[in-house]
Amino acid sequence: MTRNNLPGRILVIDDDQALCELLVEDLSRRKHQVSSVLKVDQARELLHREEVDVVLTDLNMPGTSGIDFCAELKENRPDLPVVIMTAFGSLETAIAALRAGAYDFVTKPVDLDLLSITLNRALQHRHLQKKVRLLKDQIRRQQPDDELLGESAVLQQVKEQILRIADLNTSVLISGESGTGKELVARALHRQSTRREGPFIAINCAALPGNLLESELFGHVRGAFTDARENRKGLFLEADGGTLLLDEIAELPLALQPKLLRVLEDHKVRPLGSTQEIACDVRVLASSHQNLSEAVSNHLFRSDLFYRLNVIQL
Incomplete structure (x- = not known):
């Protein structure tokens, strides 16, 4: 764990059970709270029940792809950073992921240290978003409601x-x-x-x-x-x-x-x-x-x- 590591709640989505177990073990060791699912439908259900700080999803998933799910989250949960894992580290893949609203992407086989750095940046981004939102809320609450005179x-x-x-x-x-x-x-x-x-x-x-x-x-x-x-x-x-x-x-x-x-x-x-x-x-x-x-x-x-x-x- 790096000195600036920011623990967070991470959801891992990948149909590779062995990779899910590896990521859960490594990220838990780095003081994160980690959940993993094998399907996008399971991810939707979990996100409905639990609060998550970052989603880490595979690009190629059965049914809904990682990019499609990323676009779905961008529309419904724009404050939730998504990091996409892909075995195809091409420029086209990167552009497609970013256009879908991904915060970043990492290539497979996953470099665990690089992944940790990427997730930490995503967590810091979410943390800053929350602080900005709180400041905006404070300003908003100090302003009178024009319709209730x-x-x-x-x-x-x-x-x-x-x-x-x-x-x-x-x-x-x-x-x-x-x-x-x-x-x-x-x-x-x-x-x-x-x-x-x-x-x-x-x-x-x-x-x-x-x-x-x-x-x-x-x-x-x-x-x-x-x-x-x-x-x-x-x-x-x-x-x-x-x-x-x-x-x-x-x-x-x-x-x-x-x-x-x-x-x-x-x-x-x-x-x-x-x-x-x-x-x-x-x-x-x-x-x-x-x-x-x-x-x-x-x-x-x-x-x-x-x-x-x-x-x-x-």
Whole structure:
């Protein structure tokens, strides 16, 4: 381990079991926390469950190639450095890897010391990115929210709550009478969160009948119903990486409530008419002018969905 080594959490992806074991052993000896998988699908599952600082992936993988997976991560996890291993150390390979968003690449057979240096640079890069993001967050939090104007004690308390919970990435239930600015609060939560660069989408659950609302939220495939002439993503997928506000959530039909609960639990959406589930990364905010606790007591709203949405209440 070099003097400037920065320990980190590293995910190794290679269909060569022996190489995975070698890399895990060597990198662990260098004080890193290392996980390894043999397939890209396994990597996706692990990244959904665990925090990783650097991905080290082989170029040629069965199914999804290392470069394709790198491009996928670049879109969904732009802050996550990817180092690609390849047996073909050509200029064309290097250009393809870098264009896909790779931080760097190393050639096989792997020089373990050179790999360690490369991973250390990637870890330092990620560490600096985090510091810059923290500084930006500090500056952002010192700036007033232009849409929440006023000096009342109640409004100041709401603003303080927004700052405290904005980055928690949990569901929030916003309660209040009609016209009290529930959507403004939701937008402020989004702007103050780490998802602020992603989309903010709001839908009024009382504005559409149940069958149309299901398609609007979860999407559909062509032929799913009479007028489904083309595929539709749905708002959960359109809001991927951002925030989705379910306004007037008390009006969500009972028949749709189990499907919403499953999306909140599994972070996957199954469009109408499809057998495939699609991963989605969305923070869900819900608002209502009704008392949801009473709706639960009256069997108009599922208690498990209520508790899933009511992680934090404003």
